[in-house]
Amino acid sequence: MDLAPAILAYLVTAVLVLGLAWRIAKFMRAPVGLPIAVTPAPRTSAGVAWRLTKEVLVFASLFQSNKWTWFFGWIFHAALALVLLRHLRYFLEPVPTWVLWLQPWGRYAGFAMVFGLLGLWARRLLVARVRFISTPSDHLMLLLLGLIGFSGLMMSFVIHTDLIALKRFTLGLFTFEWSALPGGPLLVHLLAVGVLLMIVPVSKLLHVPGVFLSPSRARADTGRRPVARREGA
Amino acid sequence: MATPSFAVPALAEESLPPPLQPGAMAHSKPYVANKAIQEALDYPGELVSDWHDRALTKLAEILKRNRALQVYLDACVHCGACTDKCHYFLGTGDPRNMPVARQELLRSVYRRHFTLPGKLFGSLVGAQELTKERLEEWYSYFYQCSECRRCSVFCPYGIDTAEFTMAAREVLNTVGMGQKYANEIIGKVHRIGNNLGLPGPALIDTLEGLEEDVKEETGAEVRFPIDQQGAEVLLVTPSADFFAEPHVESLIGYAKVFHAAGISWTLSSHASEAGNFGLFTGNEAQMQKISQRVREAVLELGVKRIVVGECGHAWRVAYNYWQKLIGPFDFLDPRYPVPQHICEFTHELIERQALVFDKEANDHRIITFHDSCNVARASSMGKVPGGQFELPRAIIRAVANHFHEMAPDTIREKTFCCGGGGGLLTDELLELRVKGASPRMNALKQVVDHHQVNFMATICAICKAQFSKVLPMYGFEMGMVGGVHQLVSTAIRLGRNCE
Ligand code: SF4
Ligand code: SF4
Numbered sequence: 210m211d212l213a214p215a216i217l218a219y220l221v222t223a224v225l226v227l228g229l230a231w232r233i234a235k236f237m238r239a240p241v242g243l244p245i246a247v248t249p250a251p252r253t254s255a256g257v258a259w260r261l262t263k264e265v266l267v268f269a270s271l272f273q274s275n276k277w278t279w280f281f282g283w284i285f286h287a288a289l290a291l292v293l294l295r296h297l298r299y300f301l302e303p304v305p306t307w308v309l310w311l312q313p314w315g316r317y318a319g320f321a322m323v324f325g326l327l328g329l330w331a332r333r334l335l336v337a338r339v340r341f342i343s344t345p346s347d348h349l350m351l352l353l354l355g356l357i358g359f360s361g362l363m364m365s366f367v368i369h370t371d372l373i374a375l376k377r378f379t380l381g382l383f384t385f386e387w388s389a390l391p392g393g394p395l396l397v398h399l400l401a402v403g404v405l406l407m408i409v410p411v412s413k414l415l416h417v418p419g420v421f422l423s424p425s426r427a428r429a430d431t432g433r434r435p436v437a438r439r440e441g442a
Numbered sequence: 443m444a445t446p447s448f449a450v451p452a453l454a455e456e457s458l459p460p461p462l463q464p465g466a467m468a469h470s471k472p473y474v475a476n477k478a479i480q481e482a483l484d485y486p487g488e489l490v491s492d493w494h495d496r497a498l499t500k501l502a503e504i505l506k507r508n509r510a511l512q513v514y515l516d517a518c519v520h521c522g523a524c525t526d527k528c529h530y531f532l533g534t535g536d537p538r539n540m541p542v543a544r545q546e547l548l549r550s551v552y553r554r555h556f557t558l559p560g561k562l563f564g565s566l567v568g569a570q571e572l573t574k575e576r577l578e579e580w581y582s583y584f585y586q587c588s589e590c591r592r593c594s595v596f597c598p599y600g601i602d603t604a605e606f607t608m609a610a611r612e613v614l615n616t617v618g619m620g621q622k623y624a625n626e627i628i629g630k631v632h633r634i635g636n637n638l639g640l641p642g643p644a645l646i647d648t649l650e651g652l653e654e655d656v657k658e659e660t661g662a663e664v665r666f667p668i669d670q671q672g673a674e675v676l677l678v679t680p681s682a683d684f685f686a687e688p689h690v691e692s693l694i695g696y697a698k699v700f701h702a703a704g705i706s707w708t709l710s711s712h713a714s715e716a717g718n719f720g721l722f723t724g725n726e727a728q729m730q731k732i733s734q735r736v737r738e739a740v741l742e743l744g745v746k747r748i749v750v751g752e753c754g755h756a757w758r759v760a761y762n763y764w765q766k767l768i769g770p771f772d773f774l775d776p777r778y779p780v781p782q783h784i785c786e787f788t789h790e791l792i793e794r795q796a797l798v799f800d801k802e803a804n805d806h807r808i809i810t811f812h813d814s815c816n817v818a819r820a821s822s823m824g825k826v827p828g829g830q831f832e833l834p835r836a837i838i839r840a841v842a843n844h845f846h847e848m849a850p851d852t853i854r855e856k857t858f859c860c861g862g863g864g865g866l867l868t869d870e871l872l873e874l875r876v877k878g879a880s881p882r883m884n885a886l887k888q889v890v891d892h893h894q895v896n897f898m899a900t901i902c903a904i905c906k907a908q909f910s911k912v913l914p915m916y917g918f919e920m921g922m923v924g925g926v927h928q929l930v931s932t933a934i935r936l937g938r939n940c941e
């Protein structure tokens with residue numbers, strides 16, 4: 210039996226987890242220094258949590274700045290979230306009922322995801338301002354995500370994959386009972402996912418931890434709050 | 443300066459994103475600081491021969507101590523949401539003035555020298571070697587950012603281009619490419635105590651003159667005390683308030699408020715400047731050193747409260763950094779926050795009905811309010827977030843009858859910079875300043891046309907100076923701009939305390 214898929218899966222996971230941990234540690238090691246919360250900012254941590262919740266769930270700031278980018282971006286991310294949750298069925302046994310319930314939604318969310326991506330790509334190509342700031346890697350990122358979405362949809366709706374074998378493979382990864390991976394579009398899908406996960410720690414995908422670590426957003430307004438007496442002051 | 447060699451943008455209903463004109467502002471550069479100016483601040487006097495390595499070392503050092511920059515460099519997704527939010531882009535059409543494009547000037551170098559993908563696949567990820575040309579580009583475009591933070595409000599991650607600007611200026615300074623305007627002023631504060639270089643005796647003279655003027659005009663003995671031991675309040679205000687028009691009108695306003703409320707106060711010749719250009723150059727040590735004068739004055743004069751006059755970036759520094767840089771102030775009157783904004787001070791008196799106004803005295807004015815960006819997006823006032831918007835407006839409403847807001851996407855946290863902030867208020871950058879003011883001028887034009895507005899109040903010394911210069915170029919009256927306390931000054935009744 211071919212062990213390569215299992216080894217790759219472990220490798221990808223290791224790069225993702227260790228790489229991300231390293232990057233986040235690097236962020237955290239750099240002190241915030243003087244406060245730079247962009248105001249009006251909440252003055253309590255509960256307020257900050259609420260501010261971030263709005264940013265993460267409805268992209269509140271983006272909504273204010275550009276309706277089209279917000280529309281495509283939010284659709285893409287929300288659909289991606291649904292799709293990811295749906296994928297839990299390939300990793301959990303027995304499959305929780307709520308995941309089963311999500312199944313039909315998650316399947317069609319794949320279309321919304323690709324739609325959102327195409328919208329974002331169109332903006333990148335058609336709006337001169339966005340085109341000006343785009344690097345080749347921005348296009349490649351969209352290509353990669355598009356490939357993942359498209360190959361996923363292919364499997365869901367056109368060339369079905371042997372799900373029993375797939376699940377045996379994924380569960381085997383946890384118990385070290387490796388089994389063969391079914392072929393077809395699944396290989397393209399998984400390869401692309403693998404690449405995506407591996408570049409998380411070195412690419413703009415760092416915006417995910419970034420939202421929570423941005424000192425201008427994720428910090429309370431602590432202006433005028435007295436600080437402890439300094440040495441020798 | 444002679445007549446400008448550029449076209450003043452035509453006024454429009456809205457500030458729509460202009461077509462891209464790459465390089466349109468590439469020629470805009472501030473004067474370089476000379477050896478004496480640089481060395482006074484411990485920077486090299488001219489471009490050092492090992493600029494490449496020194497710049498990268500400095501950048502590495504900044505990255506290590508500034509989480510914001512680190513996160514911002516990595517987190518930007520190039521979504522473009524910020525691209526049409528900068529007044530300098532809207533006014534010039536130069537795509538390098540789009541906030542994210544400005545960031546890329548630094549980010550590309552960071553990619554190339556500090557990240558794996560940048561080292562391996564340079565051009566794929568937009569990485570670029572730090573070259574002399576790049577440095578020149580930095581010198582141009584990081585002096586086309588007023589650090590106003592409007593872009594940050596609109597970014598999904600709050601990425602604040604001002605942090606890039608400060609970092610880049612700091613790097614430029616360390617390799618010997620300093621900006622004359624800001625660095626010269628910082629040197630003046632260290633030597634003399636204020637940005638304008640007004641020595642103590644000149645200040646005393648000016649203040650005596652003001653006492654006479656007010657006496658003549660109102661009959662009241664309004665005092666302008668300086669270096670008064672044991673006064674209750676130390677007022678720290680931008681030095682422009684001492685002599686520039688319309689700034690001085692606000693100083694008179696503060697004095698009248700103190701007078702009417704019967705609260706003793708004093709200025710300080712040692713700390714005769716609220717402004718702090720250390721913020722603009724991103725040098726925390728300078729910012730600390732400049733602020734330190736305030737602490738020294740507080741201790742020397744034995745005051746119980748600190749109040750800060752109308753100045754945008756000064757209030758940012760005072761509100762956010764004084765406690766941290768020159769605190770603690772646990773020996774001051776604990777009933778008041780340290781420091782207080784003059785608007786908080788006046789507003790509290792109004793709430794307590796300790797001041798009486800003849801609002802009709804302002805009836806010749808139809809007023810609008812320009813939120814100064816450093817107050818709006820980098821500080822607060824009062825007890826709840828957003829007080830920085832409400833308090834000045836509440837004061838205006840208490841002292842005048844006619845007030846109209848400009849368009850909602852041009853005020854409060856979305857306010858447009860005046861175009862002259864962040865260390866750009868210098869004549870050689872006039873083209874940039876005029877063009878950068880166009881979004882504000884467009885918004886003003888709307889309220890002028892629809893509500894006959896003839897007065898734009900603001901609480902920032904730089905805004906006042908900048909608008910005084912650019913308003914006439916857009917066909918408005920120069921005297922249209924003035925301080926909130928100028929309005930207070932007009933309407934306040936002085937009778938009660940001087941009978
Ligand atoms: S901080 Fe202000 S001036 Fe600087 S890029 Fe952002 S919007 Fe423009
Ligand atoms: S809005 Fe923020 S993430 Fe988007 S391009 Fe601008 S800086 Fe980058």
Ligand code: SF4
Pocket residue numbers: 588589590754755813814815816817858859860861862863864902904905908
């Ligand atoms: S001068 Fe005024 S408007 Fe301009 S940056 Fe400063 S506070 Fe903002």
